[in-house]
Amino acid sequence: xxxxxxxxxxxxxxxxxxxxxxxxxxxxxxxxxxxxxxxxxxxxxxxxxxxxxxxxxxxxxxxxxxxxxxxxxxxxxxxxxxxxxxxxxxxxxxxxxxxxxxxxxxxxxxxxxxxxxxxxxxxxxxxxxx
Numbered sequence: 001x002x003x004x005x006x007x008x009x010x011x012x013x014x015x016x017x018x019x020x021x022x023x024x025x026x027x028x029x030x031x032x033x034x035x036x037x038x039x040x041x042x043x044x045x046x047x048x049x050x051x052x053x054x055x056x057x058x059x060x061x062x063x064x065x066x067x068x069x070x071x072x073x074x075x076x077x078x079x080x081x082x083x084x085x086x087x088x089x090x091x092x093x094x095x096x097x098x099x100x101x102x103x104x105x106x107x108x109x110x111x112x113x114x115x116x117x118x119x120x121x122x123x124x125x126x127x128x129x130x
Contacts, residue, residue, distance in 0.1 A: 020041055020042055021091075022089045023038070023047075025063050026061065028061075031096070031097065032061070032096060034061075038090065046087060048088075049063070049065070049070065049092060050062070050092045051082070052081070069085040070083050071084050
């Protein structure tokens with residue numbers, strides 16, 4: 001009887017360690033509507049992460065599987081950035097709505113990447129001016 005209890009306990013430990021989370025994923029999204037894809041995250045990425053970057057009137061949203069839990073926020077002039085994480089199924093479900101005047105996702109992925117580059121350049125220029 002002891003060996004049966006030990007075997008069941010050991011099996012439970014292995015099943016738990018192999019469990020994977022599901023997280024919402026998107027890259028460079030301008031709205032929650034583009035963050036409905038679900039990914040199975042592995043043991044090496046046991047967290048769900050969310051990154052929201054806003055510059056002036058442009059907000060870009062990323063949701064992903066994460067290897068580490070990173071949280072924090074920054075705000076300077078017209079720029080703000082928020083990082084958050086969680087560790088349960090589909091927990092990265094923060095909603096921002098459609099906050100952009102121009103929908104970058106409908107224009108193609110290159111537009112959102114271009115906007116991130118432009119925001120970074122403007123950020124650098126603001127830092128130099130200060």
